[in-house]
Amino acid sequence: MHNFNLVYITLFFVFGIAFSAGSLGTFNLGRLEGEFNGSSRLFVNLEGKLYFNIVNSLKHTSWAIELYCDESMTLVGYIRGNTKHTSSIDIIPKRRGNLECKDSYLQSFFPISTVRFVLPIKTNCKSLVYPEPKGISLRSFLNKQKSYFGEEKDFDGLAPYTGTESPSRIHWASVAKGEIAVKTFSHEEHTQELYFKFKDAGKNNEARLSQLCLWVLACEKSYQPFVIEMPNKILSSKKESIDEILTHLAKY
Numbered sequence: 066m067h068n069f070n071l072v073y074i075t076l077f078f079v080f081g082i083a084f085s086a087g088s089l090g091t092f093n094l095g096r097l098e099g100e101f102n103g104s105s106r107l108f109v110n111l112e113g114k115l116y117f118n119i120v121n122s123l124k125h126t127s128w129a130i131e132l133y134c135d136e137s138m139t140l141v142g143y144i145r146g147n148t149k150h151t152s153s154i155d156i157i158p159k160r161r162g163n164l165e166c167k168d169s170y171l172q173s174f175f176p177i178s179t180v181r182f183v184l185p186i187k188t189n190c191k192s193l194v195y196p197e198p199k200g201i202s203l204r205s206f207l208n209k210q211k212s213y214f215g216e217e218k219d220f221d222g223l224a225p226y227t228g229t230e231s232p233s234r235i236h237w238a239s240v241a242k243g244e245i246a247v248k249t250f251s252h253e254e255h256t257q258e259l260y261f262k263f264k265d266a267g268k269n270n271e272a273r274l275s276q277l278c279l280w281v282l283a284c285e286k287s288y289q290p291f292v293i294e295m296p297n298k299i300l301s302s303k304k305e306s307i308d309e310i311l312t313h314l315a316k317y
Contacts, residue, residue, distance in 0.1 A: 090182040094173045096123040099186040109197035114153040129175040134166040158194040161315050166190035195315045200276030203283035224249045259291040274314050
C-alpha cells in the first residue's frame with residue numbers, strides 16, 4: 066500500500082507540473098504580439114535581414130522567446146514587460162522577385178523544455194529580392210569607355226582621384242607630392258552621365274540584370290548619375306531613386 070501511495074503522489078506531482086506548465090507557457094507567450102517590419106536590401110545569394118517587432122503589452126517579462134520565419138530562426142531571449150523589441154532573422158535568398166515567408170511565428174519552451182508553445186505572426190512577411198550584383202566592375206567598364214575621359218587637348222584642371230578613373234588620367238606630378246589627382250576635361254560635363262545598355266550587359270537576361278545591379282550599386286556609392294536603356298523603358302538616376310531602379314530590375 067505504501068508503494069501505491071508513492072505512485073499516486075508522483076503522478077499527482079507530474080500532472081500538477083504539466084498543468085501548471087501549460088498555464089505558465091500560455092501566459093508567457095500569449096501576452097506577445099509579433100509583426101513583420103520590413104527588410105534590408107535583399108540580393109540573390111547574399112545574406113540579408115528580415116526585421117520583426119515584438120510587443121509585450123503586459124508588465125511581466127516573457128522568457129525564452131524564439132523567432133521563426135520558414136526555416137530560419139533567431140533566439141530573441143527575454144522581452145521585458147510593456148516594451149517593444151525589434152529582432153532580425155538572417156536570410157540568403159535564392160531567387161529574385163517577390164519573397165514571402167509562408168510560416169512565421171514566435172516559439173517558446175518555457176517553463177519546461179518538453180512542452181512547446183507557438184504564437185503565429187499574423188502580418189504578411191513580404192519583401193523584394195534584387196538580382197545578384199556580379200560581373201565586371203564599374204571601373205573596368207569606365208576604362209573601356211574612352212570617350213568618357215575626353216581628349217588631352219581639352220585639359221581643364223585637376224580633381225581628386227576616386228578609384229574609378231583610367232590610370233592614363235592620373236596626374237603623376239601630384240603623386241610625387243603625396244596626393245593623387247586626375248586630369249579633367251572641359252567637355253566632360255556633357256558626357257559624365259553613364260549610359261548602360263541592357264542588351265550589351267551580358268549573355269542572357271539574368272547575367273544582364275546581375276551586371277546592371279552591380280553597376281547601379283557602384284554608381285550609388287560614388288554618386289555617379291547614370292541611365293539604363295532597358296528593352297521597353299529608360300531608367301534614369303536623375304528621375305528615379307536607386308530603390309526604384311533596383312525594383313525594376315528585380316521584377317523584370
